[in-house]
Amino acid sequence: MPTYDYACDSCGNRFEVFQKMSDQPVNTCPSCGKAVRRVLSGGVGISFKGSGFYKNDSAPSCGNSTACAKASCGADK
Template identity: 45%
Template sequence: MPIYAYACSSCGVQKDVMQKMSDAPLTVCPECGKETFTKQLTAAGFQLKGNGYYVTDFKNKPKAECAPCASAGSCPMAS
């Protein structure tokens, strides 16, 4: 079951609630009792690790030089 973050706009209380995805969102604040308890938008908390993922496959490969950099020996666009 996912954990959802809720916050009350009246009293400011914040709470994480474990609910089924099919459950209706909570609206009544457990602290003040007003109907100002809303679900908050949060970021996912996971990372992709191991072979086959972008972070490990391309992390240490050297960058290709552009044609002006290779011929001049340094990047003329860097200044």
């Protein structure tokens, strides 16, 4: 199943979505509801390595401590 990475420019949230080709693309940020942009895995202009970065990282750079949708995010704990 292809994995899509998304980034929100509004709150800095980054997340990864497993989608079938037939699924609707994600257009809005689960944290702030603003528009997100899709980031190609492997990174065009982004230095992150590996698709596991978003899932497993504790998101020290998460800028939204009140409404971060990442279960692994420790910002509001």
